[in-house]
Amino acid sequence: xxxxxxxxxxxxxxxxxxxxxxxxxxxxxxxxxxxxxxxxxxxxxxxxxxxxxxxxxxxxxxxxxxxxxxxxxxxxxxxxxxxxxxxxxxxxxxxxxxxxxxxxxxxxxxxxxxxxxxxxxxxxxxxxxxxxxxxxxxxxxxxxxxxxxxxxxxxxxxxxxxxxxxxxxxxxxxxxxxxxxxxxxxxxxxxxxxxxxxxxxxxxxxxxxxxxxxxxxxxxxxxxxxxxxxxxxxxxxxxxxxxxxxxxxxxxxxxxxxxxxxxxxxxxxxxxxxxxxxxxxxxxxxxxxxxxxxxxxxxxxxxxxxxxxxxxx
Amino acid sequence: xxxxxxxxxxxxxxxxxxxxxxxxxxxxxxxxxxxxxxxxxxxxxxxxxxxxxxxxxxxxxxxxxxxxxxxxxxxxxxxxxxxxxxxxxxxxxxxxxxxxxxxxxxxxxxxxxxxxxxxxxxxxxxxxxxxxxxxxxxxxxxxxxxxxxxxxxxxxxxxxxxxxxxxxxxxxxxxxxxxxxxxxxxxxxxxxxxxxxxxxxxxxxxxxxxxxxxxxxxxxxxxxxxxxxxxxxxxxxxxxxxxxxxxxxxxxxxxxxxxxxxxxxxxxxxxxxxxxxxxxxxxxxxxxxxxxxxxxxxxxxxxxxxxxxxxxxxxxxxxxxxxxxxxxxxxxxxxxxxxxxxxxxxxxxxxxxxxxxxxxxxxxxxxxxxxxxxxxxxxxxxxxxxxxxxxxxxxxxxxxxxxxxxxxxxxx
Numbered sequence: 215x216x217x218x219x220x221x222x223x224x225x226x227x228x229x230x231x232x233x234x235x236x237x238x239x240x241x242x243x244x245x246x247x248x249x250x251x252x253x254x255x256x257x258x259x260x261x262x263x264x265x266x267x268x269x270x271x272x273x274x275x276x277x278x279x280x281x282x283x284x285x286x287x288x289x290x291x292x293x294x295x296x297x298x299x300x301x302x303x304x305x306x307x308x309x310x311x312x313x314x315x316x317x318x319x320x321x322x323x324x325x326x327x328x329x330x331x332x333x334x335x336x337x338x339x340x341x342x343x344x345x346x347x348x349x350x351x352x353x354x355x356x357x358x359x360x361x362x363x364x365x366x367x368x369x370x371x372x373x374x375x376x377x378x379x380x381x382x383x384x385x386x387x388x389x390x391x392x393x394x395x396x397x398x399x400x401x402x403x404x405x406x407x408x409x410x411x412x413x414x415x416x417x418x419x420x421x422x423x424x425x426x427x428x429x430x431x432x433x434x435x436x437x438x439x440x441x442x443x444x445x446x447x448x449x450x451x452x453x454x455x456x457x458x459x460x461x462x463x464x465x466x467x468x469x470x471x472x473x474x475x476x477x478x479x480x481x482x483x484x485x486x487x488x489x490x491x492x493x494x495x496x497x498x499x500x501x502x503x504x505x506x507x508x509x510x511x512x513x514x515x516x517x518x519x520x521x522x523x524x525x526x527x
Numbered sequence: 528x529x530x531x532x533x534x535x536x537x538x539x540x541x542x543x544x545x546x547x548x549x550x551x552x553x554x555x556x557x558x559x560x561x562x563x564x565x566x567x568x569x570x571x572x573x574x575x576x577x578x579x580x581x582x583x584x585x586x587x588x589x590x591x592x593x594x595x596x597x598x599x600x601x602x603x604x605x606x607x608x609x610x611x612x613x614x615x616x617x618x619x620x621x622x623x624x625x626x627x628x629x630x631x632x633x634x635x636x637x638x639x640x641x642x643x644x645x646x647x648x649x650x651x652x653x654x655x656x657x658x659x660x661x662x663x664x665x666x667x668x669x670x671x672x673x674x675x676x677x678x679x680x681x682x683x684x685x686x687x688x689x690x691x692x693x694x695x696x697x698x699x700x701x702x703x704x705x706x707x708x709x710x711x712x713x714x715x716x717x718x719x720x721x722x723x724x725x726x727x728x729x730x731x732x733x734x735x736x737x738x739x740x741x742x743x744x745x746x747x748x749x750x751x752x753x754x755x756x757x758x759x760x761x762x763x764x765x766x767x768x769x770x771x772x773x774x775x776x777x778x779x780x781x782x783x784x785x786x787x788x789x790x791x792x793x794x795x796x797x798x799x800x801x802x803x804x805x806x807x808x809x810x811x812x813x814x815x816x817x818x819x820x821x822x823x824x825x826x827x828x829x830x831x832x833x834x835x836x837x838x839x840x841x842x843x844x845x846x847x848x849x850x851x852x853x854x855x856x857x858x859x860x861x862x863x864x865x866x867x868x869x870x871x872x873x874x875x876x877x878x879x880x881x882x883x884x885x886x887x888x889x890x891x892x893x894x895x896x897x898x899x900x901x902x903x904x905x906x907x908x909x910x911x912x913x914x915x916x917x918x919x920x921x922x923x924x925x926x927x928x929x930x931x932x933x934x935x936x937x938x939x
Contacts, residue, residue, distance in 0.1 A: 266784045267784065268780065268783055268784055288786050291784060291785060291786040292786045294784065296780070296781060296784035298777040298780045298781055298784075299777065300775075300776055300777025300780070301776065301777070302776055302777035302778045302780060302781040303776070303778070304538065304542055304776075304778065305776075306542055306545045306546065307538070307541060307542060307545070311538070311541060315534055315535075315537075315538045316781070316785075318530070318531065318534035319531055319534060319535070319782060319785045319787055320785055320786065321530075321531075321786075323530070347545075363781070364781075373784075
């Protein structure tokens with residue numbers, strides 16, 4: 215059997231004329247936390263739908279946990295867990311009843327089922343609220359239970375589709391800790407998000423996805439090291455003086471600069487030094503700075519550089 | 528797979544029974560209708576509130592003139608329109624029985640061949656009586672039949688009395704004048720008739736020969752099955768809303784990613800509602816039997832009709848779920864369908880009081896077949912063999928609803 219938990223080859227999905235995924239290929243190693251980072255509509259959820267056998271690819275192939283998603287969806291489904299983006303729970307049932315039901319769907323019975331339900335509740339810190347109806351839970355608690363429901367059958371590969379949407383920072387941290395625990399247990403986790411800090415913290419490797427294409431795939435630190443510069447936006451409401459943009463570009467701390475509507479966008483090699491030099495330059499040329507935004511090098515700036523878009527657009 | 532279906536069924540039953548309002552709608556509303564409407568209509572059978580003339584076919588076999596007189600007088604009444612011909616020929620008893628058996632007419636009057644002769648015989652034999660028959664479906668509501676019965680009886684009595692009057696007056700006069708000089712000075716007050724101790728005409732209500740049970744339904748036998756069928760179809764809204772919620776909440780997506788075949792997922796979704804339907808029927812009929820003394824008839828036949836009815840209602844739930852994008856849309860559509868189909872199918876008012884084209888339309892809704900099936904068992908005493916056509920029609924509706932529903936169904 216392959217050492218890879220997931221292998222996708224030229225995976226493509228069309229909905230009529232719309233190309234949701236454009237021939238993407240990648241491999242995910244066993245025990246890896248692999249992130250798909252991209253804005254809404256980039257193709258993250260479609261990728262998960264294909265890998266978890268919810269939809270069939272238009273073309274291309276994918277093998278998950280050793281089985282082809284088109285030829286052996288039943289085998290794949292036994293070995294994967296899906297935590298959907300929605301809170302896929304029954305609000306009027308208790309946390310325990312929800313987990314009991316989802317466990318039974320995976321063929322768990324009797325004492326083993328009860329044990330797994332207890333284990334999962336313990337893992338996500340909801341053991342004390344096991345008997346309460348889910349509708350009485352906070353958003354963060356629901357998210358944690360949503361994850362627990364995907365873990366009951368101890369899947370080899372766990373798909374987490376935007377698992378932190380709409381939760382408070384405290385619950386988000388708790389979720390990160392659960393995921394780190396699962397990773398330590400050797401589970402392969404595929405994680406989609408449009409929060410770059412989550413991908414940076416949790417993922418061994420990140421695929422940046424935009425308009426159905428993977429535009430970069432590497433460990434986060436490498437992506438940042440190779441591709442990221444700090445980005446400085448300087449508001450110049452009255453327009454730039456003649457030659458100002460050339461002077462900005464000539465600074466050694468500046469890799470590139472361009473004038474956009476009412477501002478200059480600067481990709482900086484050393485952000486702090488570049489900022490000091492830029493402000494000096496603007497002072498010398500009597501350019502009135504009406505706004506200033508500094509983006510430190512991170513996946514966000516990598517994404518911005520690669521796609522020209524912000525993740526939260 | 529069976530265990531997964533059972534798990535899904537148990538889950539939905541739990542969800543359903545934690546929703547107090549939903550359970551109330553499914554059980555208490557039809558119960559309330561049964562109790563209130565039955566009580567409200569129980570005493571109404573003597574009152575004809577209809578503005579529409581009632582069609583009354585008449586089988587005219589009388590060899591004398593009085594039968595024709597009865598027909599003429601009945602036809603002259605505002606509330607009745609007599610039909611003595613069928614396809615341009617005189618109506619026969621067989622045709623008349625078929626009209627009633629098939630539900631085309633609520634009642635048919637039969638005037639026997641010796642009707643006139645029996646009335647005339649009364650002059651010599653005070654025991655002689657002319658008998659009329661009103662053939663009616665035992666399942667017809669008394670509220671509808673009783674006014675017809677009263678009108679026929681009073682007209683026939685009047686015709687008989689009028690026919691006998693000249694002879695009786697002549698007899699009375701000859702008795703009064705016999706041997707009395709100055710008889711022309713007698714006042715009418717001195718002339719007396721023999722008062723009639725018994726009626727000249729008897730009217731008996733009979734079932735068509737093919738319907739061998741002489742039982743007549745009371746208001747509970749109309750209203751218990753009527754509002755049960757009405758209530759069973761409330762499940763349509765519950766099923767379709769639940770399906771839509773599973774789609775919106777992503778639980779369908781989660782279940783589809785599990786090793787659970789789609790047919791099992793759908794079966795697990797529908798089975799709990801099917802069971803709830805059967806419980807509904809059992810509760811409604813138990814209330815009818817225990818509290819209102821309703822005779823239940825053959826239990827096996829009731830079970831067959833109930834199972835077929837529940838299948839049709841569940842199938843309609845799947846179909847309606849494919850026609851709405853929001854719960855409000857689905858609720859509106861389900862309510863519209865439930866109410867209009869119940870009214871058309873004879874749950875709220877008996878179908879034979881409707882105009883003919885509405886009666887024809889009624890056959891296109893499952894409610895009609897369920898009502899016919901239940902009344903075959905409750906009132907006409909049919910067993911399983913007798914209700915197979917109705918059960919078959921209901922299964923046909925269930926299959927059609929389900930197949931079109933599944934064809935249109937999108938899991939995500």
